[in-house]
Amino acid sequence: MWRRIFLLTIAILCFSLISWTQAQKQKIVRVGVYENPPKIYTDSNGTVTGFWPAILNDIAQKENWQIEWVHGTWDEEVAYLQANKIDIMPDMGWTEERSQEFTFSNDTVLSSWSRLYVKKGSPIQTILDLDGKKVAGLSGSVNFDGPDGIKDLATRLGIHCTFVGLDSYMAIFEALQNKEVDAGVINKEFGDLNESQFSVTRTSIIIQPMNLRFAFTKDGTSTPYLVQTVNADMQELKNNSNSAYYKAIDQYLGEKPPKTIVTIIPTWVYILFLNGALIILFLVVVSITARRQIRQQTAKLWKSEARNRALVENDPDEIFRLSRGGILLDYHSGLASSLYSLSEDLLGKSLLELLPKELAEATLNHVEKAIEANATQVFEYSVPSGGEVQDYESRFSPNGKDEVIVIVRDITVRKQAERKLVESEKRYQTLTSVVPVGIFHTNKDGETTFVNPTWCQISGMSEEEALGEGWLQAVHPDDRERLLAGWQESTEEMTTSTADYRFMHPDGSIAWVIGQAVPEVNSENEVVGYVGTITDITERKKIEDLKAEVIRAESADKLKSAFLATMSHELRTPLNSIIGFTGLLLQKLVGPLNGEQEKQLSMVQGSAYHLLELINDVLDISKIEAGQIVVFRENFDVGTAIQKSVANILPMAEEKNLKVITTITPEEIQIYSDRRRLEQILINLLNNAVKFTERGEIRLGCKVEEDWLHIWVSDTGIGIKPEDRQILFRPFQQIDIGISRQYEGTGLGLSICKRLVELLGGQIQVESEWGKGSTFSFTLPMRSENNEN
Amino acid sequence: MKTKILVIEDNEQNIYLVSFILEKYGYQVVQARNGAEGIEKAQQEKPDMVLLDIQLPVMNGYEVAQELRKGKELKTTPIIAITSYAMPGDREHALEAGCSGYIEKPINPDTFINQITGYFDSQARGDSTL
Numbered sequence: 001m002w003r004r005i006f007l008l009t010i011a012i013l014c015f016s017l018i019s020w021t022q023a024q025k026q027k028i029v030r031v032g033v034y035e036n037p038p039k040i041y042t043d044s045n046g047t048v049t050g051f052w053p054a055i056l057n058d059i060a061q062k063e064n065w066q067i068e069w070v071h072g073t074w075d076e077e078v079a080y081l082q083a084n085k086i087d088i089m090p091d092m093g094w095t096e097e098r099s100q101e102f103t104f105s106n107d108t109v110l111s112s113w114s115r116l117y118v119k120k121g122s123p124i125q126t127i128l129d130l131d132g133k134k135v136a137g138l139s140g141s142v143n144f145d146g147p148d149g150i151k152d153l154a155t156r157l158g159i160h161c162t163f164v165g166l167d168s169y170m171a172i173f174e175a176l177q178n179k180e181v182d183a184g185v186i187n188k189e190f191g192d193l194n195e196s197q198f199s200v201t202r203t204s205i206i207i208q209p210m211n212l213r214f215a216f217t218k219d220g221t222s223t224p225y226l227v228q229t230v231n232a233d234m235q236e237l238k239n240n241s242n243s244a245y246y247k248a249i250d251q252y253l254g255e256k257p258p259k260t261i262v263t264i265i266p267t268w269v270y271i272l273f274l275n276g277a278l279i280i281l282f283l284v285v286v287s288i289t290a291r292r293q294i295r296q297q298t299a300k301l302w303k304s305e306a307r308n309r310a311l312v313e314n315d316p317d318e319i320f321r322l323s324r325g326g327i328l329l330d331y332h333s334g335l336a337s338s339l340y341s342l343s344e345d346l347l348g349k350s351l352l353e354l355l356p357k358e359l360a361e362a363t364l365n366h367v368e369k370a371i372e373a374n375a376t377q378v379f380e381y382s383v384p385s386g387g388e389v390q391d392y393e394s395r396f397s398p399n400g401k402d403e404v405i406v407i408v409r410d411i412t413v414r415k416q417a418e419r420k421l422v423e424s425e426k427r428y429q430t431l432t433s434v435v436p437v438g439i440f441h442t443n444k445d446g447e448t449t450f451v452n453p454t455w456c457q458i459s460g461m462s463e464e465e466a467l468g469e470g471w472l473q474a475v476h477p478d479d480r481e482r483l484l485a486g487w488q489e490s491t492e493e494m495t496t497s498t499a500d501y502r503f504m505h506p507d508g509s510i511a512w513v514i515g516q517a518v519p520e521v522n523s524e525n526e527v528v529g530y531v532g533t534i535t536d537i538t539e540r541k542k543i544e545d546l547k548a549e550v551i552r553a554e555s556a557d558k559l560k561s562a563f564l565a566t567m568s569h570e571l572r573t574p575l576n577s578i579i580g581f582t583g584l585l586l587q588k589l590v591g592p593l594n595g596e597q598e599k600q601l602s603m604v605q606g607s608a609y610h611l612l613e614l615i616n617d618v619l620d621i622s623k624i625e626a627g628q629i630v631v632f633r634e635n636f637d638v639g640t641a642i643q644k645s646v647a648n649i650l651p652m653a654e655e656k657n658l659k660v661i662t663t664i665t666p667e668e669i670q671i672y673s674d675r676r677r678l679e680q681i682l683i684n685l686l687n688n689a690v691k692f693t694e695r696g697e698i699r700l701g702c703k704v705e706e707d708w709l710h711i712w713v714s715d716t717g718i719g720i721k722p723e724d725r726q727i728l729f730r731p732f733q734q735i736d737i738g739i740s741r742q743y744e745g746t747g748l749g750l751s752i753c754k755r756l757v758e759l760l761g762g763q764i765q766v767e768s769e770w771g772k773g774s775t776f777s778f779t780l781p782m783r784s785e786n787n788e789n
Numbered sequence: 790m791k792t793k794i795l796v797i798e799d800n801e802q803n804i805y806l807v808s809f810i811l812e813k814y815g816y817q818v819v820q821a822r823n824g825a826e827g828i829e830k831a832q833q834e835k836p837d838m839v840l841l842d843i844q845l846p847v848m849n850g851y852e853v854a855q856e857l858r859k860g861k862e863l864k865t866t867p868i869i870a871i872t873s874y875a876m877p878g879d880r881e882h883a884l885e886a887g888c889s890g891y892i893e894k895p896i897n898p899d900t901f902i903n904q905i906t907g908y909f910d911s912q913a914r915g916d917s918t919l
Contacts, residue, residue, distance in 0.1 A: 569844055572873045573800060576895035580806040583898025589813045612895065630878060 003293065007286050014278035018271055029065045029226065031056055032077035032086040035168065038193045038252040039091050039110070039212075042071065051110065051189070051252040052090035058244035059233045061264060075140050084217040087226055093142055093210035103218055106231045107238065108211040109245075110253075114143035114187045116150075116205040117195065119176045124183060127205050131159045133182035136172045139165035143185050143208045150185045153207060173198040189253055318342075318408040321399070324371060326351040326364045329403060339381060339392040339408045363394075367404045370396035380411070391415035438513070438534035440471070444527050446487065458513060458536045460505030476502035476510065487517060494519050494527060500537065512541040560626045564619060571615045578608040617748040620680075624755045631674045631759055638669035638678075638702060638709060645682035646700065653690050659697035660686075669702070671709055672783040677756045684749045685713040685776045693717035696773070704782065708762075712777035720768040728766060729754040753778075791817040792909075795836035797827035797853060798871070799845055807840060807896070814902050824848030828856050835862045838908065843872040843883060851886035858887035867908040871896065 033048050035041050040050040048069040060067050070077075070086045080086040081102060093112070094104050116135075118124045124133065137144030137151075144150055144165065154161050164181055166172050169191075172184035177198045184200075185207070195202055214230050216223040237245035318338045321330035328351065331344050340363075342354055351360045370377045376397040383390045391414070395407045432439045438455030442448050448471045451463050459466070461474040472480055479501035490497030496518045503511045517532035582605035584590055586598065593601065623629045646662055653660050671678075682700075689698045696716030703710050720728060729750050753776075757764040761781040768774035794816050798804040808818045819834045821827035824845050831839065839857060843850030850870060857863045870883035873894040883891050892904055 569873050572894055573803075576800075577802040577806065579895050580803075580810075580898050584806070584809060584813075587898065589810070632878075632880070 003286070003289055006289070007282060010282055010285065011278070014282075015275065018274055027063070027065050028068055029060065029088060029222070030068045030070050030086040032080055032089040033069045033071045034074045034077050036074075036091060036187075037190060039187075039189050051248050054248035054252065055109070055234075055237065055245055056088070056090065057264060058237070058248075059230065061267075062233060063229055073140075081215060081217055084220045087216060087220060087222050088230070089215040091212050092215035094213050095142075095147065097147070098215070101218060102215040103220075103223055103227055104216070105214040105227060105234060107234055108213060109234060110189075110212040112188050112210045112212050113206045114150075114185050114208050114210075115191050116203045116207070117173070117176055117184050117186050117191065117200045118182060118203055119179050120199045120201055122182060122201060124203060125205075127153065127157065127207075128159060130154065130161050130183055132161070134162045134164055134180070135183045135185065136164040136166050136175050136181040137185040138169055138172065138187075139167060141185075141187075142210070143187060146208075148208045150207060170194070173200060176200045192253065315407075317410075318406075320406050322351065322363075322367055322404050322406055324367060324402050324404070326360070326367065328354070338410065339383065339394065363406075366394070366396045367406075370404050371398045371401060374398055382415075388412075389415075438536075440466075440532050440534070442517075442530045442532075444529050446484075446491075446530065449529070455534060458511055458534055459503040460507075460509075460511070461503075474503050474505075476504045478502075483515075490517070491519065491527065494521065510538070511536055512538045557627070561628055564622055564626065564628060567622075568615075568619050571619070572612070575608055575612050575615070579605060579612065582608065617752060620752050621748050621755075624752065624759070629756075629759060631677065633672055633674055635670055635672050636675040638671050638711075639664045639667060641675055641678050642682060642700060642702065642711075645679045645686060648679075648683050649686040649690055652687075653698060656690060656693070657695070658690060658693055661697060661699045663699070663701040665701075665703060669704060669709065671780065673760050673780055677760060678780070681753050681756050681778065682711070682713070684753050688749060688776070689713050689715035689717065689774075691717075693773070707782045709780045709782055710777065711780075712775050714773060714775040716773040719770040719772050719774050720766065721770050725766060725768070729764070791815060792838070793817045793819060793834060793836040794905075795819045795821060795827065795831055795834060795839045797821045797824065797839065797845065797850075798842040799823060800842070803842070806898075807901075810898065810901055824850070824853040824856075827853055828860070831857055831863055832860055837866065838905065839863065839866060839868040840905070841868055841870055841888065843870050843879070851882060854883070854886040854888050869905060869908060 031053075033040060033042065033053075036050075038050055040048070040052040043049050053069075056067060059065070070080060072080060077086065077089055081089045089102075091110075092098065092102070092104070094108070098104075116124075116127070116130075124130060135150060135154075137149070139145070142149055144163070146152070150161075151163055153159075154163075164175070166175060166184075169186050172181075172186055173194060175181045176184050177200060183203075186195075188206075191202065216226055220226075234245075237243040240246075315332070315334055318333040318340055319330075320328060320332065320340070320342065323329055328342060328347050328349055331342050331347060333340075333342070340355065340359075346354055351363055354360070355363070366377055366379055376395055379394045379396070381392045381394065383392065389412070390410065391412045393409045393411045395409075397405045397407075399405050432452040435452070436454055438458045439450075439452040440448055440455055441450040447468050448466055451459075451466045451471070456462055456466070459471070459474040461471065464470075466474065472484075475483060483499055483501050486499045487497050496516060498514065498516050500512065500514045503513060505511065513534040514537050515532060515534045517530045519527045520529045520531055522528050582601050585593065585601050586605060620629075642662060642664055646660055650660060686698065686700070693715040694717070698716075699712075699714045701712050701714075754764050757778045757780070762779040764776065764778035766774060766776050792815075794811055796804055796807050796811070796818055798807065798820075799822050804820055804822070808820060811818050819830050819836055821830045824847060827839075827841070830836075841850050841853060841857075845853065848856075850872070854868055854870070857866075857868060867889040868887060870886075870888040870891040871894055872879050872883060872891055880891055890908055892901070
């Protein structure tokens with residue numbers, strides 16, 4: 001391709017060179033033309049021709065001028081030349097006068113004179129014979145009107161003629177022939193050429209010898225160049241006897257008939273010739289270049305051939321060429337043993353001869369396929385060998401329609417790796433499906449590409465929903481931003497991201513998870529995706545929450561506890577004094593007391609005790625409600641506790657004349673429980689019994705049944721109405737039994753009893769008949785769960 | 790020789806009351822109104838019994854009890870805690886601190902003397918708790 005371009009460029013250059021040169025140097029020269037055959041005239045075709053034009057044309061061609069002929073009369077032409085409307089005026093006679101006005105070429109181009117012609121048979125022989133005659137001449141012509149012209153001569157010689165000015169020499173001849181004039185002044189050239197056409201006689205009278213030259217505008221811009229050029233060219237023309245000058249003389253001024261040889265070669269011929277030469281040059285160059293190209297190509301091919309040979313011979317595969325019919329055309333192998341295991345000696349033999357039937361047929365099959373499809377076919381073969389499997393890859397490449405190039409490569413290693421990979425993949429799949437941790441994969445943009453079943457279980461979202469950006473929807477809305485922000489950060493730093501966040505299941509339940517994502521990085525250290533796990537920590541979170549709650553509760557409890565302790569202490573302290581001092585006084589340790597003093601002091605002490613009781617009850621119920629009661633369990637004897645409690649209320653009972661009967665069976669009952677609380681319960685019940693009984697007795701009994709202690713307190717008191725039994729154990733409920741509240745009490749006693757009994761693990765109940773009496777009974781476990789009695 | 794009882798109590802009325810009863814019943818009473826004073830007096834007077842209010846300012850009763858027990862003088866002397874049982878575990882705490890027994894506040898003036906003499910008996914018997 002480069003060659004073609006090169007040659008085309010050459011051609012273009014040549015052509016443009018020619019036209020350029022032509023265009024560049026072509027100069028327009030204006031030349032005046034007037035009618036003066038044969039020297040200068042316009043022929044019937046309109047072509048300017050004649051002696052002068054011939055010379056000028058020759059010069060023009062040589063100088064690459066383009067002549068512009070400017071037509072006019074002699075006078076007009078002279079005027080044009082003066083005004084530089086024309087550059088050159090040919091056929092101008094040199095005179096001293098004129099040389100002032102115009103610039104002339106150096107040499108005389110043509111010598112000329114004028115003759116007198118007379119009509120045929122005219123007696124005129126000398127100039128003196130013109131006296132009294134009619135003489136015609138060319139108006140304005142120098143031979144007529146100019147200095148040394150006929151008129152001038154006649155004047156100088158004293159000849160009197162009648163002069164008739166005519167327009168052309170032809171007119172003069174005609175006038176002579178018509179005998180209108182006697183004589184006519186004709187220039188030699190015209191005369192030579194045309195005298196034979198008219199019946200006129202040439203006289204020997206000649207006048208005005210002239211040196212005819214080219215005239216140029218005196219101060220014209222082109223004049224110096226033109227003058228120099230014309231002078232030089234004229235010199236040359238004159239020196240060469242075969243030049244256009246002499247030819248022009250012969251043709252226009254001589255008597256010989258003008259030759260018909262074309263002496264001017266048109267420009268286009270030159271151009272054609274030049275172009276032809278260039279084309280030939282061009283073709284020569286092409287042929288040389290082409291030859292060199294061919295040599296180079298051939299050398300390249302040889303090199304390529306050598307290289308390919310080297311390649312094939314160094315290739316460790318089996319390479320061979322097979323014909324379509326299965327003939328081995330070429331063979332090379334870098335392996336000791338391979339799929340085909342042929343050799344170079346077997347070239348020319350058919351595969352069917354050389355190989356096991358199956359392999360040969362299969363191979364030929366592939367050959368056909370490759371040629372038909374006109375494309376490389378690739379096949380894999382597995383050959384079992386000694387317990388292992390050898391894998392080969394064969395490529396059948398068609399080489400035209402008749403043969404195939406086969407390349408066989410041992411891909412055992414690759415195959416093994418592939419198999420291992422598949423196995424590994426499978427193993428991974430199995431693992432991810434059973435592992436109790438959620439596993440997910442994402443691409444580098446964080447879009448989920450895989451989640452395992454456990455993930456779906458934990459998040460409450462199916463795999464399809466989770467793919468792409470879907471997984472985010474499973475994340476609790478409050479956690480999404482935080483999670484993504486954290487992930488973003490880790491991505492930038494290519495570190496593992498860890499976060500704990502929540503999944504919200506479709507049913508609204510929450511699962512707390514710890515998620516970890518690790519970036520997967522390729523060999524160029526670019527992140528290609530993420531692999532991560534989520535672990536369900538909902539249980540753990542619950543425990544943490546509980547712990548927090550416990551701590552909160554405990555601190556609240558501590559406050560309550562402190563409060564109650566303070567109240568307990570503060571309230572009891574003043575009572576210490578009241579009870580104590582009244583006691584001392586009543587014991588008469590401070591001095592004797594009269595009846596009234598004793599009575600009144602008793603009342604004070606009584607009130608103080610009552611107040612203490614109230615305080616104790618209030619604090620008790622407060623503690624119970626606040627869960628501040630701590631049960632102190634110990635082994636103790638029930639009987640002793642009962643007796644102690646009875647002894648406590650005995651004075652009160654005796655005062656009301658009530659009998660108190662205690663029945664304890666067996667006599668020794670060991671219980672593992674809170675002694676103090678048991679006493680408290682008993683005292684409470686006994687107190688109530690005494691309070692609500694006016695006459696009769698109070699019975700207290702107990703028994704042991706299996707692992708339970710039963711105790712009951714019966715009285716013969718007022719009893720309890722059925723409808724009142726509901727509210728009996730409620731705090732601050734005192735059954736309204738009349739107009740006034742006869743019975744003192746806090747209203748807390750029974751509710752405290754109930755709570756205490758329950759605290760100890762037992763139950764309390766009441767049986768009663770309104771007006772007859774009541775029996776309060778309760779049970780207690782003999783021992784607690786983790787106790788050895 | 791009268792039996793000497795050290796009473797460590799910060800409440801004026803209480804200490805007056807206890808002292809009155811004890812003296813009425815023939816005991817010699819040494820008073821201390823705070824723990825530090827109590828320990829000092831204990832070392833000085835070497836009482837036969839210490840009545841110790843648990844709710845003391847600055848140094849609480851338990852600490853005082855522990856301190857008293859450290860001293861060689863009171864290794865075996867009965868130390869009775871007088872406590873209003875405000876907090877759960879007060880009883881146990883008292884015993885652990887080294888008290889030989891406890892009496893609940895407000896004290897019962899009628900039974901008070903009996904209660905404390907009981908400790909003398911138990912001491913004689915070799916019991917340290919009631």
